[in-house]
Amino acid sequence: MFAKGEKASSNVFIGTAWVNLLVPDADGIYDCQVYDVVFEPGARNHWHSHPGGQLLLITQGMGFYQERGKVARRLREGDVVQIPPDVEHWHGAAPDDGFTHIGISPNTHKGAAAWFGPVTDEEYEAAANDGNRQV
Amino acid sequence: MFAKGEKASSNVFIGTAWVNLLVPDADGIYDCQVYDVVFEPGARNHWHSHPGGQLLLITQGMGFYQERGKVARRLREGDVVQIPPDVEHWHGAAPDDGFTHIGISPNTHKGAAAWFGPVTDEEYEAAANDGNRQV
Numbered sequence: 047m048f049a050k051g052e053k054a055s056s057n058v059f060i061g062t063a064w065v066n067l068l069v070p071d072a073d074g075i076y077d078c079q080v081y082d083v084v085f086e087p088g089a090r091n092h093w094h095s096h097p098g099g100q101l102l103l104i105t106q107g108m109g110f111y112q113e114r115g116k117v118a119r120r121l122r123e124g125d126v127v128q129i130p131p132d133v134e135h136w137h138g139a140a141p142d143d144g145f146t147h148i149g150i151s152p153n154t155h156k157g158a159a160a161w162f163g164p165v166t167d168e169e170y171e172a173a174a175n176d177g178n179r180q181v
Numbered sequence: 182m183f184a185k186g187e188k189a190s191s192n193v194f195i196g197t198a199w200v201n202l203l204v205p206d207a208d209g210i211y212d213c214q215v216y217d218v219v220f221e222p223g224a225r226n227h228w229h230s231h232p233g234g235q236l237l238l239i240t241q242g243m244g245f246y247q248e249r250g251k252v253a254r255r256l257r258e259g260d261v262v263q264i265p266p267d268v269e270h271w272h273g274a275a276p277d278d279g280f281t282h283i284g285i286s287p288n289t290h291k292g293a294a295a296w297f298g299p300v301t302d303e304e305y306e307a308a309a310n311d312g313n314r315q316v
Contacts, residue, residue, distance in 0.1 A: 047240060047258055047259055048238075048259050049259065068238065068261045069236055069261065069263060075234060075265060075266065076233075076234050076236060076263070076285075076287040076288070077212065077287055077288055078213055078236070078285065078287040078288075080236060080238070080261075080285065098211075099210060099211050101204055101211060101213070101215060103183075103203065103215070103283065105182060105240070123182055124182055124183050124184065126203045126204065126215075128204060128211070130210060131210065148238065148283070150211075150213065150215065150285060152211040152212055152213040152287065153211070153212055153213075
């Protein structure tokens with residue numbers, strides 16, 4: 047739906063993903079950044095949190111969202127994820143399916159995301175197994 | 182992509198549209214509301230403005246965006262509209278095409294939209310003619 051953006055940094059992503067910054071809000075008048083992220087199968091971002099929270103709108107494919115210490119949630123087109131401020135989490139594609147979401151980072155005046163290291167293959171496989179058990 | 186929501190109020194819409202409030206943000210932690218709006222052909226909202234601005238992400242169909250005193254802009258899937266605070270405008274479907282956008286109202290703490298009356302048939306037809314001249 048939106049053009050593929052820049053390749054996501056391998057510093058904070060595993061696998062291949064693209065980020066299209068739809069609303070950079072450089073002057074801060076919306077206090078809100080909006081972007082489209084396309085994940086190839088198996089791609090996911092590192093554990094992270096946002097001081098102002100984050101909202102995800104799933105537009106295509108199949109993926110997962112997991113908060114630290116919780117069971118992963120399976121995501122499909124039309125799903126919405128509300129991630130409160132400072133909640134550590136990751137999101138990404140299913141092993142065999144691409145995944146696209148719009149992301150919204152509100153309260154950008156509160157600062158940038160904090161990053162906590164990669165989602166290991168073991169963590170990812172456990173999340174995929176949990177997610178795949180959900181209807 | 183998202184479920185059709187509630188029928189939009191005829192107090193501030195002409196024609197038929199549905200609004201699905203994806204992120205109500207009742208407790209204000211995101212300072213941001215997110216919704217999906219489906220317009221039937223010819224449907225549009227009234228002239229209005231938002232004290233915190235508004236962002237539109239076009240996901241389907243063909244429509245128009247117009248600011249008071251300016252030429253209407255034709256909108257298609259993948260287009261993004263950034264509407265600064267207090268700028269009077271309307272958006273809606275083309276005469277012969279449905280139109281769907283995600284809407285984001287940031288800075289919700291600044292208050293609700295202000296409404297300035299319907300987009301008349303003459304205004305709408307002029308906008309459609311201007312928009313249809315754009316490639």
